[in-house]
Amino acid sequence: MALTLNQAAKICSRSKSTLLDAIRSGRMSAPKDDRGRYVIDPAELHRAFPFQSQNRSPDQSTEPQPTKFENQSEPAELALKREIELLREMLGKAETNADHWRALAERQQALLENKRSREPRSFIQRILGR
Incomplete structure (x- = not known):
């Protein structure tokens, strides 16, 4: 159920x-509908502005309570x-990819360079192909 801007303001x-x-x-984030009004998802609203409960007693803490992590470490x-392994694998692939593109760029650059001799050739030499 999407909320309008007015409804979202009242809720939070x-x-x-x-x-x-x-x-x-x-x-x-809030996209606009076909009328140009913002359509706000309640989960997105709660993420950006956590809802305040109306019946909070003074002895309740506003901070989240820690959960027990028995054997969860x-x-x-x-x-x-595993995530470190995956990141290292991705880094290796990225380095290999970078090396490939670097070598390709060097080959292209070598093709672009003028490797002909710099001395001017005479008309006769050009005709004879020397």
Whole structure:
């Protein structure tokens, strides 16, 4: 369900101009519909401006509570190692690709260079092909 600018401003307790500034600066994405009005996705609105609950008691913390990571560090560590391997592989391919294009450019440059002798040839030499 898409929201209009007015609806989004009411939901996140912000002014419409604040939302427009966020859209124009790129902090929040919102395409326009065929009438030229912004269509705001609720998930995008929540990402840019987290919703404030109306019935918050004073003893509740506004910071997120940490979750327990029992035996979760090992899978995370394995995932990071795998990502490092993939990044190194991508870097190797990029270097190989760069070397290929560099060699190709050098060959093209060599073809463009004038390798003929610089001394002027006479008319007779040009006719005889010397």
